[in-house]
Structure formats: C-alpha cells, structure tokens
Amino acid sequence: MGNIINIKNINVSYGKNHVLKDVNIDIKEKDFFTFLGPSGCGKTTLLRLIAGFEQSQSGELIIDGKEVSKLNPWERDVGLVFQNYALWPHMTVAKNISFGLEEKKVPKNEIDQRVDEVLELVGMQDLKQRYPFQLSGGQQQRVALARTIVVRPKVLLLDEPLSNLDAKLRNQMRIELLELHNKLQITTIFVTHDQEEANSISDNIAIFNEGVIQQVGAPIDLYNHPKNLFVANFLGTINAVKGKTSNGTFSDGHDFKIESLKADNSDNCSLLVRPQNIYFEKKNDSDQNFKGKIQSKEFLGNIIRYQVLISGQVMTIDSMHEGKEKIYSKNEDVDVFINPETSQII
Amino acid sequence: MFKNLFLNSTSLIIGIFLLLFLVIPIAQVFYVSFLDVNGSFTLVNFSDFFKNQLFIESFYNSFYVAAMSVVLASVFALPLAYFTSRFNFKGSVIIQSLGFIPLIMPPFVGAVAMKLFFGTNGSVNLLLDQYFGFKIPFMEGLNGVIFVESVHYFPFILINLITSLNNIDRSMEESAQSLGSKGFGLFKRIVLPLSMPGYIAGASLVFLKVFDDLGTPLLLDINNMLAPQAYLRISSIGINDPMGYVIAVILVVTSILAVWVAKMALGGKDYSMLQKGGGGMIKRDMKPRQKITAYSVVGLILFLVLSPHIALTLLSFGTIWSFSVVPDAYTIDHYKNIIFENSIFIKNTMLYCTLAAFIDIVLAFFISYIVLRTKVKGRQLLDYIAMSALAIPGLVLGIGYLRTFYSFNNPLDGKPLASWWFMIVLILAVRRLPYALRAANAALMQISKFLEESAESLGAKKTTIFRKILVPLMTGGLLAGFITSFSTATVELSATIMLVSTEVDAPLAYGIYSYMQTAAGRGPGAALGMIGVLIVAVGTYFSQTIIDKKYKKTGEVNNG
Numbered sequence: 024m025g026n027i028i029n030i031k032n033i034n035v036s037y038g039k040n041h042v043l044k045d046v047n048i049d050i051k052e053k054d055f056f057t058f059l060g061p062s063g064c065g066k067t068t069l070l071r072l073i074a075g076f077e078q079s080q081s082g083e084l085i086i087d088g089k090e091v092s093k094l095n096p097w098e099r100d101v102g103l104v105f106q107n108y109a110l111w112p113h114m115t116v117a118k119n120i121s122f123g124l125e126e127k128k129v130p131k132n133e134i135d136q137r138v139d140e141v142l143e144l145v146g147m148q149d150l151k152q153r154y155p156f157q158l159s160g161g162q163q164q165r166v167a168l169a170r171t172i173v174v175r176p177k178v179l180l181l182d183e184p185l186s187n188l189d190a191k192l193r194n195q196m197r198i199e200l201l202e203l204h205n206k207l208q209i210t211t212i213f214v215t216h217d218q219e220e221a222n223s224i225s226d227n228i229a230i231f232n233e234g235v236i237q238q239v240g241a242p243i244d245l246y247n248h249p250k251n252l253f254v255a256n257f258l259g260t261i262n263a264v265k266g267k268t269s270n271g272t273f274s275d276g277h278d279f280k281i282e283s284l285k286a287d288n289s290d291n292c293s294l295l296v297r298p299q300n301i302y303f304e305k306k307n308d309s310d311q312n313f314k315g316k317i318q319s320k321e322f323l324g325n326i327i328r329y330q331v332l333i334s335g336q337v338m339t340i341d342s343m344h345e346g347k348e349k350i351y352s353k354n355e356d357v358d359v360f361i362n363p364e365t366s367q368i369i
Numbered sequence: 370m371f372k373n374l375f376l377n378s379t380s381l382i383i384g385i386f387l388l389l390f391l392v393i394p395i396a397q398v399f400y401v402s403f404l405d406v407n408g409s410f411t412l413v414n415f416s417d418f419f420k421n422q423l424f425i426e427s428f429y430n431s432f433y434v435a436a437m438s439v440v441l442a443s444v445f446a447l448p449l450a451y452f453t454s455r456f457n458f459k460g461s462v463i464i465q466s467l468g469f470i471p472l473i474m475p476p477f478v479g480a481v482a483m484k485l486f487f488g489t490n491g492s493v494n495l496l497l498d499q500y501f502g503f504k505i506p507f508m509e510g511l512n513g514v515i516f517v518e519s520v521h522y523f524p525f526i527l528i529n530l531i532t533s534l535n536n537i538d539r540s541m542e543e544s545a546q547s548l549g550s551k552g553f554g555l556f557k558r559i560v561l562p563l564s565m566p567g568y569i570a571g572a573s574l575v576f577l578k579v580f581d582d583l584g585t586p587l588l589l590d591i592n593n594m595l596a597p598q599a600y601l602r603i604s605s606i607g608i609n610d611p612m613g614y615v616i617a618v619i620l621v622v623t624s625i626l627a628v629w630v631a632k633m634a635l636g637g638k639d640y641s642m643l644q645k646g647g648g649g650m651i652k653r654d655m656k657p658r659q660k661i662t663a664y665s666v667v668g669l670i671l672f673l674v675l676s677p678h679i680a681l682t683l684l685s686f687g688t689i690w691s692f693s694v695v696p697d698a699y700t701i702d703h704y705k706n707i708i709f710e711n712s713i714f715i716k717n718t719m720l721y722c723t724l725a726a727f728i729d730i731v732l733a734f735f736i737s738y739i740v741l742r743t744k745v746k747g748r749q750l751l752d753y754i755a756m757s758a759l760a761i762p763g764l765v766l767g768i769g770y771l772r773t774f775y776s777f778n779n780p781l782d783g784k785p786l787a788s789w790w791f792m793i794v795l796i797l798a799v800r801r802l803p804y805a806l807r808a809a810n811a812a813l814m815q816i817s818k819f820l821e822e823s824a825e826s827l828g829a830k831k832t833t834i835f836r837k838i839l840v841p842l843m844t845g846g847l848l849a850g851f852i853t854s855f856s857t858a859t860v861e862l863s864a865t866i867m868l869v870s871t872e873v874d875a876p877l878a879y880g881i882y883s884y885m886q887t888a889a890g891r892g893p894g895a896a897l898g899m900i901g902v903l904i905v906a907v908g909t910y911f912s913q914t915i916i917d918k919k920y921k922k923t924g925e926v927n928n929g
Contacts, residue, residue, distance in 0.1 A: 109544040170548070
C-alpha cells in the first residue's frame with residue numbers, strides 16, 4: 024500500500040522556540056499511526072500542522088499526493104477530533120454531526136441517512152436530539168468522532184482523544200476506536216503521551232522528544248530494538264549500563280562484563296537489558312552467570328521487582344509472581360543470568 | 370442560646386428594615402394602582418391609561434427609545450467587539466477601558482452639554498453647516514434621548530460581548546474549519562450563536578436602563594415618555610392621582626418582561642459554562658487598509674463616548690456658549706459658585722451618601738454573614754429582597770416612598786415623613802445596598818470558615834469573632850463596598866427627585882437638574898456635574914485598587 028502522508032523536513036518555530044526540528048515521516052494508507060511523546064514534545068503541533076492550524080517555516084506536507092502546506096484547514100479534507108471534543112453547545116447531536124455534510128452541500132436526504140448510519144456505528148442513535156451538555160464524557164467522545172468520520176475525510180486526526188476519560192472508559196474506548204478503524208479502514212493519526220495506549224492500538228508509532236523524531240516503527244520493534252536511550256526508557260523500564268564493547272564483549276570498565284554480543288566495537292556505548300530478561304535461574308545454554316546481592320524488593324502484583332547489585336551495577340530484575348517461586352530477601356546472595364541475545368548495545 | 374437569639378434578632382431587624390423601606394413602598398405603588406376613588410379594587414386605572422392618547426404615545430415612545438438605543442448601542446459596540454476579538458489590535462486596551470465610562474457618568478449629567486455639542490445649533494452642526502452645508506438632527510426630540518443614552522450605555526453590550534467572545538473555546542471554530550466551514554458561514558453558524566448570550570445580556574440591560582431612565586428625558590425637555598409622565602403626574606397633579614402609580618407599575622412589569630424575554634431568547638443556555646478551554650476567537654493580523662478602517666471607527670466612537678465629558682467640561686468652564694462651536698470665554702466662576710456660595714448641594718450629598726453607604730455596609734455585613742454562615746430561617750429571602758433593589762426603577766421606589774411615608778408625620782417637626790431629608794438617605798441606602806452586599810459577599814467568601822472555627826474552638830464568642838476575625842479580614846471588601854455605594858449614590862437622581870421638597874435638602878444630582886433648567890444655571894450645573902463625575906471616578910478607582918490589593922493579600926495568606 025502506498026503512503027498517504029509524506030512529511031518532509033518540516034520545521035516549526037515560535038520565536039526562538041524551535042518546536043519541530045526537521046521532521047520526516049511517511050504514513051501508509053489505512054495505517055493506525057501514533058505520535059507518542061512527553062508533553063511539549065511537538066506531537067500536537069505536528070497534528071495541528073497536518074490539520075492546517077499551524078504553519079511550518081520550511082518543509083513539505085503532502086497528503087494524497089498533493090502539497091497542502093498553503094491550503095486552509097477547510098480545503099484539506101482531513102478530520103480533526105479535538106482533545107476536549109469541541110462539540111458546539113448550541114446544536115443537538117444530530118446537528119453537530121450533520122454540520123460538515125451541510126457545509127459540503129450534500130443533499131438533505133443523504134445527510135439524514137449518513138447521520139443515522141454514523142450514529143448507529145458509534146451506538147448513539149437514541150441520543151440524536153440531545154444537546155452536548157446532556158451527554159456523558161464517553162458519549163461526547165463518540166459524537167465528536169461521529170461528527171468527523173461522517174464527512175469521510177482522507178485522514179482522521181485524533182488529538183489525545185482518550186485523555187479526558189476515566190481509566191475504565193479509556194480502555195473501552197480504545198477497543199472501540201480500533202474496531203472502528205478496522206471497519207472503516209481510514210488512515211488515522213493518533214496523538215498520545217501514554218505508551219501503553221500507543222502500543223496497544225497502533226500499527227506504527229513515531230516517538231517524539233523535544234521536537235525531534237527519535238524513532239519510527241511498529242510497537243514491538245520499538246520496544247525490542249530501541250535506537251536510543253530515550254526510546255528505550257520511554258517504552259518501559261530498562262537497565263542501561265555505560266561502557267565499551269570490543270570483539271563482542273561489553274565491559275563497564277570495572278567488573279561487569281558480558282560476552283558473545285552481536286555488536287560493533289565502540290568506546291562509548293550502553294548495554295540495555297529489560298528487567299524481565301534477567302533471571303534467577305538458567306534458562307538457555309548461552310545464559311551468562313553473575314553473582315548478585317538483593318538490595319530491595321517491591322511487590323507489584325503480577326511481578327516482583329528486585330534491585331540487585333551485580334558486579335558493581337545495580338540492576339532491576341522483574342520476576343513473575345506465580346505463587347510458588349522463591350522470594351528473596353534483602354542482602355540475600357543470588358545467582359542471576361543474562362542472555363546476550365536479549366541484550367542490546369547502542 | 371445567646372448566639373441564636375443574636376442572629377435571629379439581627380435577621381429580624383434587617384427583615385423589618387427591608388420590609389419598611391423596600392417591600393412596602395413597592396407594594397404600595399401596586400396597591401394604589403388598583404384602587405378607585407373610594408378605595409376599592411378596580412382595573413379602571415389601567416383601562417384609563419390605555420384610553421389616554423398621551424399615555425399611549427408615551428408608552429410607545431419609551432419603548433421606541435429603549436429599542437432604538439439598543440440598536441444604536443449595538444452599532445457602536447459590535448465593530449469594537451469584533452476588532453478586539455478577531456484581530457491582533459493595539460487599540461484593544463483603549464476599547465476595554467471605554468467599558469468603565471458609563472459607571473463614571475450617568476447620562477442625565479451630560480445631556481444638556483450634549484445638546485450644546487450636537488444640537489441644531491451645537492458645535493458639530495455649526496461646523497457641518499459651515500463646511501458641508503447640512504446638519505444632522507442628532508438631538509431633535511426623541512433622537513436626543515436615544516443618542517445620549519446609547520453613547521452612555523453601549524459599553525454594557527461591548528463588555529458582555531467581548532467577554533462572551535473571549536469565552537468561546539478556540540476549538541469551536543477550528544473544528545468547524547476542519548469540517549469545511551469558513552468565512553461568514555462559520556461566523557454565522559458558530560461564532561454568532563455562541564456569543565449571543567453575552568449580546569442579549571448586554572442588550573437587555575441597555576433596554577432596561579433606558580426604559581426606566583427619568584433624568585435624561587427630563588433634562589432634554591422630553592415629557593412624552595413613561596418615566597417623565599409618572600414624575601409629572603405625581604409632582605404636579607399630586608400623590609393621589611392614580612396614573613403615576615399605573616405608569617410605575619407598567620415600568621416595573623415591562624422591566625420584568627424584558628428580562629424574561631431575554632431569558633426565553635437564550636433558552637436558559639449559558640454556553641460559556643459548557644466550554645472547556647476558552648481563549649477566544651482565532652486572531653489575525655490586520656492588513657493596512659483594515660487597520661485604517663479599524664482605527665478610524667475606533668477614533669469616531671471614542672470621540673462620541675467622550676463627547677459628553679468634553680462638552681460638560683467646556684460648559685463648566687465656559688462663560689457664554691450659544692450659537693458657537695466653543696464657549697466665548699472661560700472662567701472658574703461656576704466652580705466658585707457651587708463650592709462657596711451654593712455649597713449646600715455638595716454638603717448635602719456628602720452627608721447623605723456617607724450615611725447611606727454606612728447603613729449599606731452594616732446591613733451588607735450582617736446579611737452576607739447570615740446568608741453564608743448561618744442556618745437562620747429565611748436567610749435566602751433576605752438576600753433576594755436586598756438584591757431585588759437592583760431591578761426596581763429608582764423612580765418607582767421614589768413614588769413608593771412618597772406614598773407610603775407622606776401620611777406619617779415626623780415627630781421632630783410635625784411635617785410629613787416623606788419630606789424629611791433622612792428619607793433621602795434611606796432611599797439611597799436601599800438603592801445602593803446591592804453593591805455593598807456584593808462586595809461583602811465576595812469578601813466573606815474568601816475567608817476560610819476554619820479561621821472562625823479555630824477561634825471558636827479556642828473559646829471565642831461570636832461577638833469576639835466578629836470583632837477580631839471577620840471585620841478586620843473583611844475591611845478591604847467592606848471599604849470597597851462603601852466607596853462604590855457612596856460614589857454611585859452621589860449621581861442618583863430618579864429616586865431622590867421624588868423626595869426633595871426644598872432646595873435646602875437637595876443633593877448634588879438634584880442640583881444639576883434644577884440648575885440645568887435655566888440657561889444661566891447651565892455653567893454651575895455643569896460644574897456640579899463635573900464634581901459628581903470626579904467623585905465617582907475617584908471612588909471607582911479606589912475601590913478597584915482596594916479590591917486588587919485585597920486579592921493579592923488574601924492570596925498570600927492562602928499560600929502561606
């Protein structure tokens with residue numbers, strides 16, 4: 024499938040504040056694509072740029088083969104769903120939804136039909152005549168979505184659409200969003216700062232930090248093969264040890280060493296290991312054994328998280344809590360195992 | 370036990386005060402309007418009203434003037450609101466400060482001066498005639514009232530509209546744009562309906578103010594309107610003539626109706642509460658040509674708004690001003706006259722307004738305490754009644770006082786109570802009580818209940834808490850209330866005009882009115898007006914500074 028959006032060398036500054044720095048992203052048609060990053064990283068700015076509410080100082084924005092940088096928001100055929108929903112309080116649900124169709128001069132009977140269809144799609148057909156203030160947060164969210172998808176935009180832009188909902192509703196809406204996307208097959212760009220949300224919903228993710236794209240890829244690839252420490256940390260807890268690598272052996276310069284790594288020689292690199300990839304018992308032949316001492320223990324429900332001193336490095340180890348496993352106490356001496364294949368040098 | 374007795378008896382005293390000086394006078398007006406000569410119930414007075422050509426004409430005129438004032442005020446306000454909200458516009462600050470001008474000068478004060486400025490032979494028309502060969506009848510008949518009122522009251526629409534536009538969440542507009550809407554269509558479908566509540570609130574206020582106003586038509590010599598008719602019936606025919614009361618009732622009913630219609634028009638929806646962000650409309654930079662248009666429109670409106678003040682200043686310093694663009698020569702004699710020779714007006718005003726404002730803050734303190742801090746039965750009613758004085762036209766209250774207190778004699782001099790100067794103090798106090806009450810409520814709401822409870826738990830009695838905790842902490846708010854009540858009372862005319870029986874007892878506003886009746890009196894009248902404006906301006910400034918300071922102070926207390 025081809026790309027529907029090409030973002031090329033986009034730069035945005037507000038005065039001295041350089042908000043987006045030379046951003047390049049290609050988004051495939053029908054993709055569920057997420058902009059992920061901490062607040063203030065520029066992800067919403069890029070989304071609003073695509074929608075036509077921000078201007079770039081340089082770069083190109085191509086939607087469906089057409090350069091749109093100079094076009095007004097109403098000429099772009101992209102639908103933006105706002106974080107606060109932005110439902111018009113003086114219009115009923117039905118009026119809110121039919122607005123975009125009326126603007127496009129769609130015939131009256133077709134408007135009615137399409138409004139009914141989309142209301143059914145989001146399960147709101149009974150609340151057609153309500154006003155926004157008579158709806159719950161989740162219902163408002165559905166109306167906001169319906170209002171945008173009813174005009175069948177080329178791209179659906181969602182600006183942190185779940186952030187105003189409580190945790191339970193958030194999970195439910197996440198599933199609904201995904202189902203809706205599967206049904207409509209509309210290219211969707213989703214902005215969030217929640218990595219769990221991003222992982223669970225996206226085909227691809229672009230990770231932002233301080234206006235710079237850090238890495239683009241599928242959620243599992245990003246998690247397993249982060250390109251830098253920021254991405255590694257942002258997607259979950261990770262052990263990072265600074266040191267150097269030569270001939271496949273990493274050393275922190277003191278006692279900590281791991282051998283048989285697939286990595287180039289480097290004098291300044293980091294070894295990354297996820298906490299669940301360090302074990303208290305040997306699982307593979309290639310596992311390497313270390314002596315460790317338990318520093319502290321945290322019970323988190325499904326896992327027990329230990330801080331363990333290994334050859335002068337304090338490492339986090341997550342051990343599945345199954346009920347029968349051995350629980351270690353503070354200052355207990357332990358054997359730990361790290362597999363070079365699940366370790367990464369960056 | 371003591372606590373409840375104290376609170377209950379205080380509530381009772383305040384209740385009786387409001388009953389005597391607000392509820393009963395208004396009730397009297399209604400009651401009398403339904404009485405025939407023999408004192409039995411009748412609707413004849415009302416049918417007489419609608420049979421009388423002059424009254425029908427007056428009713429129509431009042432309605433017409435109020436409606437046209439709304440239209441003209443909108444013409445002034447809409448472009449200004451649009452410029453400030455839609456564009457990055459340097460004139461915004463000037464426009465926002467225009468909002469305070471009606472607070473500083475009620476329309477009747479500048480009415481005569483406006484005639485000299487905009488009348489057939491006034492400055493503007495003399496210049497127009499000289500250079501362009503035509504005149505504009507700004508001040509002819511009802512035009513004059515409409516013009517003066519809308520110049521004074523348009524900021525009510527402006528302020529409400531700007532607030533309402535600034536409360537519109539920017540995403541309201543953006544989501545419409547994202548769905549293909551733009552330009553005027555977007556303005557009509559999204560911006561206009563969302564700003565309607567603000568506009569209607571402002572417009573209905575203008576309508577009410579103009580409809581009830583007595584001073585402006587009186588000073589412009591327009592008698593065929595409702596308020597002047599009521600005044601003339603009572604003051605020239607006598608307090609037993611039912612028509613004055615019928616007109617008063619019609620004034621009140623129309624006021625209530627106007628508020629009700631405005632409410633209905635809004636369908637009870639306040640959009641600003643429903644939107645989350647705010648931030649106002651999307652702002653654009655102006656193109657050079659737009660800039661020129663914007664600044665000229667703002668300049669013109671600024672000139673109109675300031676013209677009563679400019680004209681009044683000229684008049685107060687002018688020797689003779691007739692058939693000329695500006696006065697022939699300038700003098701400070703008018704000020705000397707009203708400060709040294711006829712100082713009675715200023716002295717009376719100082720005395721009346723100080724007493725009235727003092728009564729106000731005492732009442733306001735206790736009412737706000739009772740309403741916000743106690744469970745005394747009927748406490749909400751006290752609040753509603755006290756605040757309702759805002760909705761009652763001053764003229765109606767004045768007529769009510771005259772009727773109610775005329776038949777009682779003052780034990781001090783044996784004359785009717787209604788002609789006693791202290792009644793002017795009371796009517797001013799009742800009229801301005803809502804201002805003081807608002808200030809007291811705001812002050813008390815900022816004081817944490819824990820401050821009182823901690824004193825109580827340390828063994829302090831209610832009276833000690835009042836004295837040592839509440840009053841000191843509320844001083845700023847009460848002072849601001851005092852100043853607002855005081856300064857706005859100095860230029861109150863419509864209620865007091867009914868109660869002034871001799872010039873010796875007359876306050877400043879009445880002085881302006883009586884001076885302005887003669888050509889020779891215009892100078893001193895304008896000088897009195899200037900003094901009044903000065904008092905209100907200084908008062909407004911100080912109460913604003915006190916409130917600002919207080920907020921800062923309490924902010925520190927809360928943070929610490």
